[in-house]
Amino acid sequence: MINIIYRKKEIWILLTIYLTRHGLTEWNVNRRMQGWGNGELTEKGISDAKALGKRLKEVPIDKVYSSSSKRAFETAKYIIGDRELSLIQMDDLREINFGDWDGRIREEIEAEYPDEFKVFWETPHLFNRNSGETFEHVRKRAIRSLQHIIEENKEGTVLIVTHSIFLRVLMTYIKDIPLSDVFKSTPPGNTSLFKIEMTDGELKLIFENDMQHVE
Template identity: 45%
Template sequence: MSTNIYFTRHGETIWNTNKLMQGWKDSPLTDKGIKQAHQLSERLSDIHLNAVYSSTSKRAIDTAEIIKGDRPFEIVKLDSLREISFGNWEGKTFEENKEESPEEWRAFWETPHLFTNNSVESFVKVQERMVNIFKEIVEQHPFQDICIVSHSIALNLLMNYIEKTPLKELWSTPPIPSTSLTLIKANTNYYEILYKYDTSHMVETI
């Protein structure tokens, strides 16, 4: 019972370009982000996708709609695929948060396995919801091809689980590029990573 799961991160957004933390807040895709989504859609055009799942954040839904194209089904939108909630950090720059919460900011990036904050969602909680919904999707779609559109840290935490990497090494790999593609062959007993964060479909955009 093998399922092919294609993961991607939403296209570039306005807040991405302004280096503002989004989390559960949102901002529109840029023209570049829209072009990125169309490039990924073209790459997946020959794949018989049986379903497309998306975070309920509009930046993810808009990316998912482009990927889905004219396929005859509705996108499944799930809160469990949302980005980590940054709480009071949302809508602020990295520098602003570093100045306002220096110790917690340092822990977020240097010791993620120990990080706690009253308003920021814990890494453990995000990983738990991402892993749970991933397993549910695999069980619901045996022998099918599924695309999931989510977010950088949420997907990083899911891959962290799949690769059996300790949480303290969460930041050991570079950030996930917008609309990069990861393919996991999955069943209830094993996960095989066929490729990870691939950007070969992307050409220079504005």
């Protein structure tokens, strides 16, 4: 776990980090594997992003970080709305790279690569193909991106807009659970909200996968 301590005039600094998944896309609807490729936001995806923006309207967000993927960046812009906030794109916040599976329908992949597909979902820590990323690689860049954001924002509140598997992998780090358990938690809904607080250098998950703004 991160163990970074910041002090200022003998007062421990609190950093609040909100995280969310991008809005619903056409690829989500069509059950296409969506990694570094991109499906366009649907009307619901846009509506949900705006609803999350309304929910966070009174939250004093200092900065927004987004995956450089179009669906995440556009979601971030809809959440921000007319607020004057810095929006920073980061490649490290992108979804897992599915390689030659990217953009293909799940059922087609399962039929063509049954063994590898099974490993992906049931024993993700063992997943390794010649195309795309491993979960361990995603975990390393997830931790790297989080550490970078913490270093840049030693206090205040930030929002991170990213992706489903990225969020699940990052949560294994925050919760200190094995990568093999990455798919055992509830899948993050589109625009679902997570909240993390850092006090005295320790990260604490306050809530996760909250969808009350669209329910």
